[in-house]
Amino acid sequence: WRRTRSRPKRPLGTIVIPPNVKQHLILDTKEFLSSEQWYSDRGIPYRRGYLLYGEPGSGKTSFVYSMAGELGQNIYVVNLSSKGLTDDVLTELLSDTPSRCILLIEDVDAAFVQRTRGEGSVGNNVTFSGLLNAIDGVSAQEGRILCMTTNHPEKLDEALIRPGRIDVRVHFGNATQQQAEELFNKFYPHLDSDYISTLASRFASKIPHNRFSMAHLQGFLMVYKKRPEQALDHIDGWIVKQTERNGASSTTSTTTTTATVSTASTESAMVRDDSMTEDIDTVIQEPSSPKNSQY
Numbered sequence: 001w002r003r004t005r006s007r008p009k010r011p012l013g014t015i016v017i018p019p020n021v022k023q024h025l026i027l028d029t030k031e032f033l034s035s036e037q038w039y040s041d042r043g044i045p046y047r048r049g050y051l052l053y054g055e056p057g058s059g060k061t062s063f064v065y066s067m068a069g070e071l072g073q074n075i076y077v078v079n080l081s082s083k084g085l086t087d088d089v090l091t092e093l094l095s096d097t098p099s100r101c102i103l104l105i106e107d108v109d110a111a112f113v114q115r116t117r118g119e120g121s122v123g124n125n126v127t128f129s130g131l132l133n134a135i136d137g138v139s140a141q142e143g144r145i146l147c148m149t150t151n152h153p154e155k156l157d158e159a160l161i162r163p164g165r166i167d168v169r170v171h172f173g174n175a176t177q178q179q180a181e182e183l184f185n186k187f188y189p190h191l192d193s194d195y196i197s198t199l200a201s202r203f204a205s206k207i208p209h210n211r212f213s214m215a216h217l218q219g220f221l222m223v224y225k226k227r228p229e230q231a232l233d234h235i236d237g238w239i240v241k242q243t244e245r246n247g248a249s250s251t252t253s254t255t256t257t258t259a260t261v262s263t264a265s266t267e268s269a270m271v272r273d274d275s276m277t278e279d280i281d282t283v284i285q286e287p288s289s290p291k292n293s294q295y
Helices: 019-033 036-042 060-071 087-095 128-136 177-187 193-206 214-223 228-251
Strands: 002-008 048-054 075-077 102-105 145-150 168-172 259-261 279-284
Touching: 019 048, 019 060, 019 168, 048 060, 060 075, 060 102, 060 145, 087 128, 177 193, 177 214, 177 228, 193 228, 214 228
Parallel strands: 048 145, 048 168, 075 102, 075 279, 102 145
Antiparallel strands: 002 279, 168 259
């Protein structure tokens, strides 16, 4: 493993997703972290898996980084397409992570080739069975949180995301009008709150429901980061241009952001926050030397 960077914790309040989704995920992870004895008493492997899926730019990876800050854990990023990554190396890497960390596999669908007659490969030399064994085989680390992100959940084999490997599935959709209003308010906290709230409401009313990603709206507002009135004046023209550019793709059916939980009820408890560090480390694998771990 190689540490790539440390970054300040990102407050959960800066992540604009539906409040019920945010609250559910944080409560679920904290309950998991405080329930080690519960798992042990019942002979259940002490691991928790989350699949965050949905449109590009909807906040999946950003939420993982914010969640890491909230939980006081570092992130270990696995690139399944990394050159030289094999079944043995992947298993050794994952078994060499701390017992308390977040293991992140981004865009798992991009590295995944659906199996044919039980076969299939991930990346260059990692087999499908090798990936499954690394995630929850006999040498898999306990106490860790696994997060997978994907834009195309339909491409994932059900064996990869079955309960026990993936316990919680959460859809991250394009921006709702409520999210657009919240984002606008967060861009201009230094101005009069009543005035900005009025502008934010007018701004949100112009945003087509579930048409644009949060990343798209953020990119637009970045142009007017000190000029909220101009942002409101120009949003109509921006929507027209984006719609023309996207063509038929801009009229896709709407979806609702929901959280679906595979039930494995644990005793309700909250983990203490006094162990949280100031920064969150991001760590990636170095397949050529998996034993030289660095946390």
